[in-house]
Amino acid sequence: MKALLIDPDTQTVTVQDYDGQPHSLYTLFGSLLVDSNALLNAHMVYSGGEAFEKGQKGFFLGEKLLFGKTLVVGMADIEEVDATIEAETLQQLVRYDLPAFYRKAIALLPSDFAFDQSCALAGMEGATVEWVFYAFSLADDATQSYFLDELEKTVSGDGEVHPYLEKMGNLALRSMQ
Secondary structure, rough: OEEEEEEEOEEEEEEEEEOOOOOHHHHHOOOEEEEOOOOOOEEEEEEEEEOOOOOOOOEEEOEEEEEEEEEEEEEOOOEOOOOOOOOOHHHHEEEEOOOOOHHHHHHHHHOOOOOOOOOOOEEEOOOOOHHHHHHHHOOHHHHHHHHHHHHHHHHHHHHOHHHHHHHHHHHHHHHHO
């Protein structure tokens, strides 16, 4: 079936033939862990679950931060089908150059960090740590510097990153009220 491969290394979107078999995804991503996201209407987005850990390049697909090669497959109900989005259209939804704040934050994180971890934020259902990074990416330079400095202290002091991010996420929510 027709699928589209996003390759952040070459910054291209290419048409691929995909047989719908899990082992094909494992081979493509070099990982037995595969993440799936329904980010695009009538499509499923697959990426390697260990891509961040392996140091693969990050990029945004719309507002979602992904790492490494990513495969986009069409979906009809629960069945995989040919992708209907055109490669050129998909390419317009991809941002390969991460903003400086994201590059700096990613460089500080431990390799086993998971961006899709849930985050207990007061009054916000379904929040993830990815949202915390997004919220601080919108902040002024001084606030971003504070966030990054404290993140660095947390990581270098063998502290837990997740509780720090929850604390900062709750701080961001309070500042919005």
